[in-house]
Structure formats: structure tokens, C-alpha cells
Amino acid sequence: THQWRGVIEEYRDRLDIPANTPTITLGEGGTPMVHSDWLSGLTGAEVWLKVEGNNPTGSFKDRGMTVALSVAVGEGAKAVVCASTGNTSASMAAYAAKAGIKPLVLVPQGKIAAGKLAQAILHGAQVIMVRGNFDDCLRISRALAEDFPVALVNSVNPMRLEGQKTASFEIVDFLGAAPDVHVLPTGNAGNISAYWKGYKEYVESGDAASTPVMRGWQASGAAPLVLGAPVPDPETVASAIRIGNPASWDLAMAAAEESGGMFRKATDEQILAAQRELAARDGVFVEPASAAGVAGILIEHDEGADLHGKTVVVTVTGHGLKDIDTALSGFTDLVDTVVDADVSAAARAAGLD
Numbered sequence: 545t546h547q548w549r550g551v552i553e554e555y556r557d558r559l560d561i562p563a564n565t566p567t568i569t570l571g572e573g574g575t576p577m578v579h580s581d582w583l584s585g586l587t588g589a590e591v592w593l594k595v596e597g598n599n600p601t602g603s604f605k606d607r608g609m610t611v612a613l614s615v616a617v618g619e620g621a622k623a624v625v626c627a628s629t630g631n632t633s634a635s636m637a638a639y640a641a642k643a644g645i646k647p648l649v650l651v652p653q654g655k656i657a658a659g660k661l662a663q664a665i666l667h668g669a670q671v672i673m674v675r676g677n678f679d680d681c682l683r684i685s686r687a688l689a690e691d692f693p694v695a696l697v698n699s700v701n702p703m704r705l706e707g708q709k710t711a712s713f714e715i716v717d718f719l720g721a722a723p724d725v726h727v728l729p730t731g732n733a734g735n736i737s738a739y740w741k742g743y744k745e746y747v748e749s750g751d752a753a754s755t756p757v758m759r760g761w762q763a764s765g766a767a768p769l770v771l772g773a774p775v776p777d778p779e780t781v782a783s784a785i786r787i788g789n790p791a792s793w794d795l796a797m798a799a800a801e802e803s804g805g806m807f808r809k810a811t812d813e814q815i816l817a818a819q820r821e822l823a824a825r826d827g828v829f830v831e832p833a834s835a836a837g838v839a840g841i842l843i844e845h846d847e848g849a850d851l852h853g854k855t856v857v858v859t860v861t862g863h864g865l866k867d868i869d870t871a872l873s874g875f876t877d878l879v880d881t882v883v884d885a886d887v888s889a890a891a892r893a894a895g896l897d
């Protein structure tokens with residue numbers, strides 16, 4: 545009869561939050577670790593997918609949002625604001641609805657996936673479409689939170705990282721040890737910073753003996769952490785990581801450096817190919833940005849990297865249903881076949897007879 549209680553109740557003693565913080569939860573966290581038979585067979589490593597699309601709003605953002613919203617409400621907030629490429633706004637809107645406070649979201653006009661926009665709207669957010677990119681939206685959101693009574697819940701709010709670090713705890717608990725390598729897509733760079741914090745805390749508390757090498761993958765048209773400088777006009781089909789000036793730049797760089805890892809980039813083509821292969825081979829449908837880490841494993845395998853015998857965890861950050869327009873755009877031929885309503889026509893069309 546035990547039901548997972550969400551990351552605040554499961555991990556309250558490990559979260560650096562005010563003692564009287566209420567719990568606003570949708571049951572986030574506790575997501576599956578799915579063994580990738582495909583990537584393990586290819587690389588000789590044990591590759592596990594941390595499937596964050598299984599969170600309540602379909603992305604890892606829910607881990608951070610339960611904490612950020614709960615703390616904001618505990619401090620008396622009546623409204624919350626965020627800039628978003630889509631998932632943060634979907635998650636914030638859902639948790640604000642649950643809390644009974646007002647969600648205000650700023651998104652780059654025409655650049656967020658339809659599923660994510662639908663979520664924000666249905667959860668009752670006021671959606672402001674900005675003629676600009678994510679980085680513009682974040683600048684404006686920060687200023688609004690300074691001048692008006694709205695709490696900012698982007699990952700510059702440290703409560704977001706507190707919640708997101710719990711994914712590392714779950715991974716170590718599941719594997720019985722930290723993985724050798726952790727791979728994940730990187731945009732605004734909050735998540736890699738949160739994972740690194742979580743892994744380090746588990747070593748400090750004696751729950752893990754080591755930390756993994758952290759490898760962050762960006763889209764080649766939006767790869768400031770690879771280039772070492774902000775990108776003024778980021779562009780990628782992976783709209784979730786279309787970010788030119790990550791807010792958690794320093795924390796993310798520290799995570800890569802301290803862990804012996806690095807940031808690299810994958811092209812849109814490599815990302816989309818990885819998305820399709822992961823869906824077709826492992827049965828896990830992720831959004832394009834979420835496939836950047838999988839693309840990274842394929843790229844390094846092609847380059848001859850030796851992962852033999854290692855344990856590798858790849859965080860796949862968001863659900864494929866969020867952005868079906870992009871998913872289907874790769875298929876020029878119809879994947880379905882239209883037939884008359886009879887058995888022999890179906891058998892013939894399916895090549896069974």
C-alpha cells in the first residue's frame with residue numbers, strides 16, 4: 545500500500561529548505577531506471593536511462609518545482625513567474641494550480657512546443673509571448689520579480705536545484721553505487737548543477753563512495769558552454785535547449801571540471817536520429833532535447849571511445865509527446881496505410897499473406 549510521496553516527503557531531511565515549508569506535490573520523482581539494451585550492446589557499458597518524462601507534467605522540472613513552489617507558498621507568495629522554453633512553464637503552472645496561486649509565464653514567441661503551451665494554458669497560466677529568445681524572457685522575468693510581488697521560480701532560484709538533486713539520490717539508491725559516467729542534455733545548466741550537488745552530498749553523507757564524471761551535451765546551434773562564450777542567437781530544433789546564455793554557467797562549469805567531465809555538442813540531425821532510434825529500439829519516447837545525451841553516447845562510440853565495463857546513466861529529461869510536430873516531421877512517408885475495413889485487405893497491406 546506504499547505510494548511514492550513526492551520528493552519533499554521522500555527526502556525532506558536532505559533538502560535545505562525552511563523547516564515549516566508546506567508540501568505542494570503532484571507525486572513527482574521516483575522515476576524509472578530503464579536498462580538500455582541497445583546502448584549497452586553497442587558500447588559494452590551498462591547504460592541506464594533515467595526516464596524523467598514519467599514525472600507528473602512530463603519532465604524533470606517537477607522535482608524542482610515542487611520545492612520552489614512549496615517554499616514560495618510558505619513565504620506567502622500569491623503569484624509566481626518564470627521564463628521558459630516550455631517545460632518549466634508547464635510544470636510551474638501545474639504546481640501553481642495545485643497551490644492555488646497565480647502562474648505567469650514568459651516564453652519566446654513561436655518557439656515552444658505545442659504540448660507544453662497547452663499544459664501552461666490548461667493549468668491556468670497567463671502566457672506572455674515575447675518577441676525574443678529564452679535569454680530575453682529570463683532577463684525580463686528577473687526584473688518583474690524584483691519590481692512586482694511575484695516570486696521567480698527559474699533555476700536561478702536555489703530551491704529548484706534542491707529539488708532536482710534528488711534524481712542523483714534515486715540513481716545511487718537504485719544502482720547501489722554512483723555510476724562511472726552521467727550524461728545529460730544541457731541548456732540553462734541548472735540540471736547538471738543539481739545532479740552534481742546531489743552526487744556530492746551522497747558522498748558527504750556516506751551513501752556513496754564516489755561521484756560520476758559529468759558530461760553535458762548541447763545542441764550545436766546553442767552551445768555556449770562548449771564555445772566558452774554566450775551565443776547571441778541560439779538556434780536548434782531541440783527547442784527546450786535553445787538557450788544562448790545559461791544562468792547556471794559557473795555551477796555547470798564547476799560540475800564538469802570537478803568531475804573530470806566536459807561539455808560537447810550534437811547537431812540537430814544527430815539529436816533527431818537519436819530520438820528516433822531510442823524510441824524504436826528501447827521503447828522510450830523522449831522529446832528532441834532529451835535525446836541530446838543519447839546522441840552524445842553514439843557520437844563518442846563512433847569516435848572510438850571505450851566505455852566497456854562502465855556504468856553509464858543518461859537522463860532523458862522530457863516526454864516525447866510534448867512535441868509531436870518535430871517527432872513526425874522526420875517521416876516524409878506515412879507510417880500508416882489506409883485500407884478498406886476487411887481482414888484480407890489488412891493482411892495484404894501488412895504483408896502477412
Ligand code: F0G
Nearest residue numbers: 628629631632731732733734735861862
Ligand atoms: N531537457 C529538457 C526537456 C528541458 O526542458 C530542458 C530545459 C533541458 C533539458 C535542459 O536543462 O536548462 O537545466 O540545463 N528546459 C528549460 C525550460 C529551460 O524552460 O523548460 P537545463
